[in-house]
Structures are given as structure tokens and as C-alpha cells.
Amino acid sequence: MAAVPDASETAGLIDQQIEARLAKENVSPAELADDAEFLRRVYLDLHGVVPTHEQARRFLADSRQDKRARLVEELVASPRYGEHLADIWQHELISPLADDRQKRSDIFRKFLADEFNNKTWDQIASRLLTASGRMEQNPAVIYLIEGRLPRSVPDLTDLTSRYFLGLRLSCAQCHDHPFANWKQQDFWGMAAFFAQIQTPKRAKQVYEKGVIDDRNITLATLRDAAKPDGFMLCSPKFLGGPELSEGRTNGRAALASWMTAPDNPYFARAAVNRAWWRLFGRGIVNPVDDMDEANPPTHPQLLDLLAQRFIESGFDLKYLTRAIILSRAYQRTSRPDGGSDAQMAHFGRMSIKVLSAGQLYDSLETIFGPPAKVSGIDARAGARAEFIQFFGDTADIDPIAYRRGIPHLLRQMNSGQFGGKGTDALVSRVMTSGSSPDAIASELFLTILSRQPTPEELDRIKAYVKHCDSPQSGWREVAWVLMMTSEFSLNH
Amino acid sequence: MQPKLNRRSFLASAVAGASLSGWLARLAAGAPDGPRPKSCILLWMAGGPSHIDTFDPKPEAPADIRGEFSAIETSISGIRISEHFPRFAKLMQHAAILRGMSTLESDHKLATYNLHTGYRNRGGVVAYPSLGAIVANELGKHDVALPNFVTIGHGPTEALSAGFLGPDNQPLAVNDPIRGLDFDAPTAAPKQFDRQIALLDEFEDSFRDIYHSAAGEAHRSSIDRAVRLMNAQQKQAFDLSREPQNIRDMYGPRSRVAVRPIGGKMAGAGERAGSFGQGCLMARRLVEAGVPFVEVTMGDGVGWDTHRDNFPRTRALSLECDIAMSALVTDLKERGLLDTTLVVWTGEFGRTPQCTGGGRNHWSRAWSSVMIGGGIKGGQIVGRTDRDGAEVVDRPISVPDFLATICTILGIDYKRKNHPPGINRPIPIVDTSKPVNVMTQLL
Numbered sequence: 025m026a027a028v029p030d031a032s033e034t035a036g037l038i039d040q041q042i043e044a045r046l047a048k049e050n051v052s053p054a055e056l057a058d059d060a061e062f063l064r065r066v067y068l069d070l071h072g073v074v075p076t077h078e079q080a081r082r083f084l085a086d087s088r089q090d091k092r093a094r095l096v097e098e099l100v101a102s103p104r105y106g107e108h109l110a111d112i113w114q115h116e117l118i119s120p121l122a123d124d125r126q127k128r129s130d131i132f133r134k135f136l137a138d139e140f141n142n143k144t145w146d147q148i149a150s151r152l153l154t155a156s157g158r159m160e161q162n163p164a165v166i167y168l169i170e171g172r173l174p175r176s177v178p179d180l181t182d183l184t185s186r187y188f189l190g191l192r193l194s195c196a197q198c199h200d201h202p203f204a205n206w207k208q209q210d211f212w213g214m215a216a217f218f219a220q221i222q223t224p225k226r227a228k229q230v231y232e233k234g235v236i237d238d239r240n241i242t243l244a245t246l247r248d249a250a251k252p253d254g255f256m257l258c259s260p261k262f263l264g265g266p267e268l269s270e271g272r273t274n275g276r277a278a279l280a281s282w283m284t285a286p287d288n289p290y291f292a293r294a295a296v297n298r299a300w301w302r303l304f305g306r307g308i309v310n311p312v313d314d315m316d317e318a319n320p321p322t323h324p325q326l327l328d329l330l331a332q333r334f335i336e337s338g339f340d341l342k343y344l345t346r347a348i349i350l351s352r353a354y355q356r357t358s359r360p361d362g363g364s365d366a367q368m369a370h371f372g373r374m375s376i377k378v379l380s381a382g383q384l385y386d387s388l389e390t391i392f393g394p395p396a397k398v399s400g401i402d403a404r405a406g407a408r409a410e411f412i413q414f415f416g417d418t419a420d421i422d423p424i425a426y427r428r429g430i431p432h433l434l435r436q437m438n439s440g441q442f443g444g445k446g447t448d449a450l451v452s453r454v455m456t457s458g459s460s461p462d463a464i465a466s467e468l469f470l471t472i473l474s475r476q477p478t479p480e481e482l483d484r485i486k487a488y489v490k491h492c493d494s495p496q497s498g499w500r501e502v503a504w505v506l507m508m509t510s511e512f513s514l515n516h
Numbered sequence: 517m518q519p520k521l522n523r524r525s526f527l528a529s530a531v532a533g534a535s536l537s538g539w540l541a542r543l544a545a546g547a548p549d550g551p552r553p554k555s556c557i558l559l560w561m562a563g564g565p566s567h568i569d570t571f572d573p574k575p576e577a578p579a580d581i582r583g584e585f586s587a588i589e590t591s592i593s594g595i596r597i598s599e600h601f602p603r604f605a606k607l608m609q610h611a612a613i614l615r616g617m618s619t620l621e622s623d624h625k626l627a628t629y630n631l632h633t634g635y636r637n638r639g640g641v642v643a644y645p646s647l648g649a650i651v652a653n654e655l656g657k658h659d660v661a662l663p664n665f666v667t668i669g670h671g672p673t674e675a676l677s678a679g680f681l682g683p684d685n686q687p688l689a690v691n692d693p694i695r696g697l698d699f700d701a702p703t704a705a706p707k708q709f710d711r712q713i714a715l716l717d718e719f720e721d722s723f724r725d726i727y728h729s730a731a732g733e734a735h736r737s738s739i740d741r742a743v744r745l746m747n748a749q750q751k752q753a754f755d756l757s758r759e760p761q762n763i764r765d766m767y768g769p770r771s772r773v774a775v776r777p778i779g780g781k782m783a784g785a786g787e788r789a790g791s792f793g794q795g796c797l798m799a800r801r802l803v804e805a806g807v808p809f810v811e812v813t814m815g816d817g818v819g820w821d822t823h824r825d826n827f828p829r830t831r832a833l834s835l836e837c838d839i840a841m842s843a844l845v846t847d848l849k850e851r852g853l854l855d856t857t858l859v860v861w862t863g864e865f866g867r868t869p870q871c872t873g874g875g876r877n878h879w880s881r882a883w884s885s886v887m888i889g890g891g892i893k894g895g896q897i898v899g900r901t902d903r904d905g906a907e908v909v910d911r912p913i914s915v916p917d918f919l920a921t922i923c924t925i926l927g928i929d930y931k932r933k934n935h936p937p938g939i940n941r942p943i944p945i946v947d948t949s950k951p952v953n954v955m956t957q958l959l
Contacts, residue, residue, distance in 0.1 A: 120625075120674050122625075171623055171625065171626075186641065192641060194641075310938070311641070311938040311939075313641065314940075358727065358729075359726055359727060360727070360728050376727060376729045376731055376732070377731075378731050399698075400691065400692075400695065400698035400699065401691070401698070413673060422937070422938065424731060425731070425937070426683070426730070426731040426732075426734035426735055426738075427682060427683045427686075428683055428686075428734075428735070428738055429663075429678075429683035429684060429685075429686040429738050429741070430663050430686070430688055430738065430741050430742045430745055431663070431686060431687070431688045431689060432683075432686075432738070433738045433739050433741070433742035434688075434698075434699040434700060434742045434745070434746070435698070435699045437699070437702065437739070437742060437743075438699040438700070438701060438702055438703060438746075439698075439699050440703055443703070444703060484715075484718065488711075488715055491711075492708075492711075497708075501704070501708060501711070501712050501715075502715070504704075504712055505712050505715045505716045505719065506719075508712075508716050508739065509716065509719045509720065509723065510720060510723045510724075510727075510729065510731070510732035510735045510736060511719070511723050511732075513735050514729065514731055514732060514735070516727060516729070
């Protein structure tokens with residue numbers, strides 16, 4: 025779209041907003057991250073994995089002024105970009121309560137990866153909301169089902185309002201919202217758009233026929249209508265807008281076209297806040313899906329600006345991502361260097377995020393090749409799925425909260441998946457004949473931490489290796505130590 | 517925050533052999549510790565056992581409801597249970613059978629989540645903690661080597677999360693009790709491991725100096741706790757080979773037993789039939805070492821789900837369960853631990869009164885759980901179902917009633933509210949505004 029301004033111009037406007045606010049608060053921003061810090065961060069954020077040692081070496085050696093912008097373009101254009109977003113979103117949108125979760129997750133992930141690589145956010149949201157049929161033919165229906173049944177109308181209302189509108193309406197399911205403006209009518213008016221989804225008489229219908237609409241069903245005639253907590257009979261009504269004129273159209277299609285219209289007051293802001301939250305570890309509004317009037321943004325003009333640009337771009341998530349990543353705000357270091365908490369709170373330095381289970385697994389694979397099989401785990405569902413089940417906490421979506429305890433660290437230290445045979449291959453590679461200890465240490469650091477060792481680290485490591493039984497075992501021990509560091513487990 | 521990673525030598529402690537540990541060790545040392553805090557062992561009957569075929573037999577009902585089993589007398593006159601719990605029948609004086617369980621979910625995963633957390637999973641924003649994590653958070657000590665919440669067997673992972681209670685209360689999972697704890701020893705030699713941990717410590721120091729990261733400190737603290745567990749004598753609690761042969765045998769066979777029904781899935785890969793008893797033995801060892809909550813799963817999500825072959829499968833499972841839980845109760849009693857250890861036997865729901873095609877289907881409106889020990893009044897029945905075991909006619913027990921009762925027995929104030937991060941309202945441990953009337957009968 026020719027009318028859309030350049031992403032780097034939007035990045036400049038982000039910085040004007042952020043820096044004006046920092047000045048007003050009398051806080052100075054942190055320095056820009058060095059190339060290695062930026063490199064690892066942007067790979068983890070956009071591809072969900074650390075860079076390979078070749079990628080790291082190439083980028084660090086590149087002397088072109090615009091190499092960061094070039095890298096961002098390259099990463100966004102790669103299929104891996106959509107695959108990583110799909111990995112994140114399938115986790116959020118798929119019901120954990122299905123016997124065939126793994127199958128669903130595989131289908132849904134592939135589908136979403138294509139969508140994120142090729143479609144705009146309004147197109148993706150519409151497809152999910154209006155899907156019908158069987159999951160094999162139309163994987164988008166996976167959003168609408170749970171176990172063997174369609175998701176309940178109140179569940180769909182809650183999910184849709186949180187993920188696509190950035191609103192927690194569910195409090196208003198049973199009573200008028202105590203803090204925000206939402207009334208029970210708002211919840212049930214939105215719920216009414218989902219009422220046409222048939223609740224099958226037989227539990228397997230979702231497998232056999234998939235999601236089917238029946239235009240004759242309303243909230244009033246919904247099977248089990250008496251059952252949902254706080255049930256209230258309403259006609260379909262757009263949030264903060266008019267009622268849907270009766271019988272005109274498919275309810276979900278009407279909801280989707282209202283939601284994705286350029287003048288919808290929630291849709292673009294929710295997407296912007298969520299993208300910001302994912303990349304900065306914290307939203308412009310927090311919690312990320314609670315963008316209520318009673319919970320104002322820390323940077324209202326910034327949110328408005330980005331939402332406006334996002335709409336002008338045609339809801340192009342890649343554009344939004346590029347604009348944010350090209351900003352100085354995203355490219356600042358996460359080292360405090362004496363900076364205050366206020367510096368962090370006003371996006372004057374980057375926050376430190378925790379590697380998700382998926383980022384951890386894919387990074388292990390990049391560093392060592394396919395992770396070793398270990399005994400003692402139940403990998404019926406596949407090695408990656410098992411790993412993510414174990415290390416991931418479905419309970420938690422806060423990108424900066426560290427949530428791993430004894431069980432995870434025992435496995436990290438002792439299973440062989442973070443070392444073991446994989447380390448042997450790595451160490452043989454970095455110890456190619458004739459390499460000096462300096463060159464070996466450099467290669468090892470670059471492979472695992474995506475940076476060069478400092479002179480102090482280099483001295484320490486070399487002294488350490490000297491005390492080991494053999495250079496091979498010494499470097500293997502060092503590799504294990506690097507894999508266990510906070511630095512490796514975090515996206516700093 | 518830990519200033520340094522624990523560097524107690526792995527070599528030194530790995531050879532130490534004494535088996536006294538945890539509370540018993542402190543007791544032996546005469547430490548003024550006050551009354552022993554209570555522990556809980558949850559025996560999770562995955563799949564949902566038939567109440568009629570276990571603890572609520574219906575000899576008066578028509579044959580297609582009564583089923584194939586007969587009821588036997590127990591040590592308490594007037595209380596009768598299934599003939600396939602003959603050992604447990606002799607221990608009835610310690611147990612209360614809750615026959616009024618009446619719950620709302622009849623899908624395995626939803627019901628399992630509900631029974632574990634007290635809340636219904638509706639995809640909302642709050643990540644509710646599992647009962648074990650609640651007990652770990654309320655009664656657990658965080659300066660000890662052992663984790664406060666351990667699960668044994670292939671439990672229902674999605675219902676066993678610490679949720680908003682965080683990493684300190686995450687369960688440590690032992691997949692196979694016969695194999696023991698996984699990943700509890702370094703792959704490297706002890707001397708080498710110590711050396712690596714010392715180097716790691718230096719890296720962590722410098723990372724902290726540069727980044728001052730709360731996430732980094734949390735990572736370091738988790739490493740430290742894991743290393744402490746690796747070094748601790750108490751981890752012997754996970755090693756069943758230290759148990760005398762006669763005790764191991766008392767808990768049941770360690771080899772495969774003939775429970776596999778024709779054409780049905782019984783034991784999944786990784787689960788050994790017969791391992792439930794050994795899991796109960798490990799639970800006893802863990803409680804003895806001071807762990808406040810242990811959950812032992814029987815069935816790997818399929819076990820008691822007897823839509824087909826209800827009678828042969830329920831018989832086999834009952835016999836295996838009877839041996840294991842009777843051994844557990846007897847053993848706890850003999851060690852003076854029964855009064856401070858609440859054993860709870862429950863599934864996610866019961867099964868239909870009517871048999872169809874040799875099976876029974878899901879039934880959540882009326883079913884049974886059992887509580888044993890923990891200082892409750894034993895030898896009684898709480899609640900009653902109708903002739904067919906279809907409806908509760910006296911003292912119905914909801915999920916919140918059930919969990920509030922467990923909390924109260926353990927000395928936890930179930931009305932206390934947590935303040936999860938990112939949620940702008942307090943969340944009570946158990947959300948119930950109604951008085952929980954079954955409690956007075958139990959305590």
C-alpha cells in the first residue's frame with residue numbers, strides 16, 4: 025500500500041514519544057545494545073531461536089551501517105517468522121482439554137504459520153471467528169472447539185474479547201463489572217453472536233462434521249441455555265454499538281466484520297499492545313488483555329499513534345513488527361548501568377525476558393542438533409511436544425517471569441539434553457585441529473551465547489581448561505556451564 | 517535471594533548413608549519443633565472408578581445396576597464395601613467414606629481440573645493452582661532440600677500445575693517409582709560437577725553484577741535448590757531399594773499383573789502395572805521425610821474409565837488398589853504417622869448406575885471418595901445415595917466442600933485469599949460462601 029509510511033519513519037515517531045516522556049520524567053535512556061545483544065534478541069523474538077554460529081559470525085563481521093535493518097527485513101521475510109508466531113498463538117488459542125491435542129496442535133500450527141507469513145491480522149482474525157467445517161479441511165475451526173464439543177458460548181466470548189479486543193469482559197458474565205463500564209448486557213450481547221454454532225447431539229460430531237451453524241438458534245433457544253453462569257437473554261449487540269438487525273446475516277460473520285473495520289475502537293489497539301508486550305516484555309497497557317478505561321496506558325499517544333499506523337498499513341503485523349524493532353527503544357541494552365526502575369518502566373531500557381519452552385528447545389537444536397533422546401521421559405507425543413509440556417507452563421504467559429523450579433533444573437543439568445552427546449559433537453567441531461584456545465573459546469561462546477567472551481572470561485576459561493583431565497573434557501565442561509547460565513536461559 | 521550457589525561437595529554427601537531424615541531426624545535430635553505438621557497423600561484414581569463397584573455397593577438394586585460384585589462386611593458393623601477390597605475392609609475404623617460426592621463436570625479433563633483446583637476450567641485468565649501446590653505453599657518449607665509437592669506415576673499434567681503460586685510450588689514428577697527419581701545425579705563425576713558448579717557460580721556473579729535481573733536470580737535460586745536436592749541425604753526417600761524386601765512386597769507385586777483387558781488399553785507405555793503399590797510406598801517414604809503433599813496416580817488416565825469390560829477391569833484394579841492402600845494405611849499406622857497424614861482416595865467422578873454393554877459410563881451426580889487418617893473420625897459413612905446410586909439423598913458434597921474439608925483437616929484456612937500477579941481481585945483458596953457441613957462430622 026503506497027499510502028503507508030515507511031516503517032523506519034514510524035520507528036522515529038515511537039522514539040519521539042518514548043524519549044519525550046523520559047525527559048519529562050527526568051530519566052535518561054540506556055545506551056543502545058551492542059550488535060551481539062541485538063542479534064540474539066531479535067532472533068529469539070522473531071524466529072524463536074538463537075542464531076547459528078555462522079549467522080552470528082556473519083552479522084558481527086558485517087560493517088554496513090544499515091545491517092540491523094537488513095537483518096530485520098531478512099528475518100521477517102523468512103517462513104520461520106510465521107512459524108514462531110504460530111507456535112505462540114496455537115498455545116494461546118487451542119483448548120488444552122482435548123484427547124487429540126497433539127494432532128490439533130500440529131494442524132493448527134501449520135495453518136497459523138501460513139497465515140502469519142502471508143495474511144494480515146484482520147484476515148487471520150476473521151478466518152478464526154467465522155470458521156466452519158472439520159479441522160482437517162479448515163484448521164481455523166480449532167479455535168472454536170474444545171475436546172469433542174464446540175467451545176461454550178461464554179468461553180468464546182471471553183477468548184475473543186481478550187485476544188482480539190484486549191478486553192476482559194468475563195467479569196461481566198455474572199454481574200456488571202465492578203471497575204470498568206461493562207454491563208452484563210455487554211457480555212451477553214457479544215455472546216449472542218456465537219449462539220448459532222450447533223451443539224451436537226452426539227459428542228463425536230466435531231470430528232465427523234465439524235463446526236456447523238444453524239441460523240435458527242439464538243441465545244434463547246441454545247441447548248443448555250439455562251446452564252451458563254449469569255445467563256442473560258440478549259440480542260446480538262456490538263460492544264459500545266448498536267444491536268445487529270435481526271436475521272440479517274450469520275452472527276459470527278457480522279461480528280468479524282464489525283471487529284476488523286478500520287474504525288473499530290478496540291481491534292487495532294489490542295494487536296499493537298500485544299505486539300509491544302511480546303517484544304518489550306511489558307505492554308503499553310498491563311495486563312496485556314485488560315485495556316479497559318479504568319486501566320489506562322502508560323503512553324496513550326504512543327498507543328494511538330501505533331494503532332493508527334497499523335490500521336493504515338492494512339493491519340499488517342510485519343509492518344508493525346518492523347516499526348517497533350527499528351526503534352531505538354527496542355534496540356536499547358537491558359543492562360541497567362546504574363539506571364533506575366523508572367528507566368525500565370518508561371521503556372528507557374529493554375527488559376529481560378525468559379526463554380519460552382519452545383525457544384529453549386529450538387535453541388538446543390540449533391546449538392547441538394536434534395536433542396538427545398533421554399530415558400525417564402514419556403515422549404509418546406513427540407520429543408518437542410514432550411519438552412514443551414515439561415518446561416512450558418501453560419499457566420503463565422508473562423514473558424518476564426521466571427517460572428522454572430527444581431524439576432526443570434534437575435532435567436536441565438542432568439538429562440543430557442543440554443549437554444551430553446550433543447556437546448561431544450560441538451566440542452569436536454570447535455576444536456578443529458590447530459585451533460588456539462582463544463579461537464575455541466570464541467567459537468564456543470558464539471555458538472551458545474551468540475557473543476565473544478570478554479578478556480576476563482577468556483583468561484578464566486583457559487585457566488579452567490588447563491586444570492581438566494584433557495582439553496576435550498575441559499571444553500565440554502565449559503560448554504555445559506555456558507548452557508546452565510542465566511544468560512543462556514534469558515533473552516536479555 | 518541466594519548469594520552463592522550451594523557448593524556442598526557432592527562427593528562428600530553422596531556416600532553418607534543414614535536414613536533418618538526430615539522431621540524424624542529433627543525429632544530424634546530433640547529439636548523443639550512443636551506438633552508435626554500434617555501431610556497429605558492423594559491417591560488419584562484416574563478415569564473415575566464406579567462408586568457402586570467400590571465403596572457404595574447397592575445389593576438391593578436390580579441386577580443391571582447392582583453389577584457382578586457382592587458387598588462384604590468391614591471392621592465397622594453396618595458398613596459394607598465391595599468384595600474386592602477385603603484388606604481395606606479390615607481398616608475401616610480409620611476411614612470415612614464420603615458417599616455424597618456430587619459434582620458438575622463429567623468430562624475427564626474438565627472434572628480432573630475441577631477436582632484438583634476447586635475451580636472450573638473455562639479458559640479464563642487465572643491459572644489456578646493444583647491442590648498439591650496449595651498445600652505446598654501453605655505448609656511447605658522453602659529452606660529444605662526436598663520439594664514440597666511430588667507426583668508419582670503418569671498423572672494428569674494439565675491439572676498439576678502450581679499456577680499462580682509459582683516455581684517453588686511446582687510438582688517434582690516421578691514417572692516410575694520403581695526406577696525412582698530421574699535426573700537426580702550429574703552425568704559428570706562428582707569432582708568434575710563441583711568444579712563446573714563453581715565456574716557457573718562465577719558466571720552467575722558477573723551476570724548479576726551487570727544485569728541485576730530478578731529472572732536471573734530466580735534461575736540461580738532454582739539451580740541452587742536442585743543442587744541441594746542432588747546432594748541431600750533426604751533424596752533417599754525416592755530410592756525404594758533402601759526399603760526391606762518384606763515391606764516392598766507388602767505394597768504389592770513389582771511385576772506385571774494380569775489386568776490387561778481384551779482389546780482395551782490399560783497400562784500406557786512407561787507405566788508398569790503394579791507400580792501403584794510401589795508409588796504408595798514411595799509416598800510413605802516422602803511423607804516420613806517431611807514432604808507435605810504427594811499425589812500417586814493409578815491408571816494413567818485410562819485405568820478406571822471402564823466403558824467396556826467394567827467388571828474384569830474394576831476387579832483387577834480394585835485388588836491392586838486394595839493391597840497398596842491397605843499396606844499404606846497399615847504402614848503409616850505402625851510408624852505413628854497415620855494421625856498426621858491424611859490419605860485421600862478419589863477419582864474425577866463415579867460411573868453410571870446402569871451397565872450398558874458390560875461397561876459403565878461417566879457419572880458425576882453421585883459418587884464416592886474416601887478419607888483415611890489425618891486425625892479424622894474414622895469408621896463412618898458421610899452422605900448417602902438412593903437405592904440405585906444415582907442421586908445423593910443426604911449430605912451432598914460439592915468440589916469446594918471436598919477441598920475445603922481437606923484443607924481444614926490439614927490445618928489450612930481455605931478462606932484465605934491469594935493475590936495472583938496481573939489479576940485485580942483476590943482469589944480464595946476455595947471459593948465457597950456456603951458452610952461446609954460435612955466437616956463437623958469428620959473432625
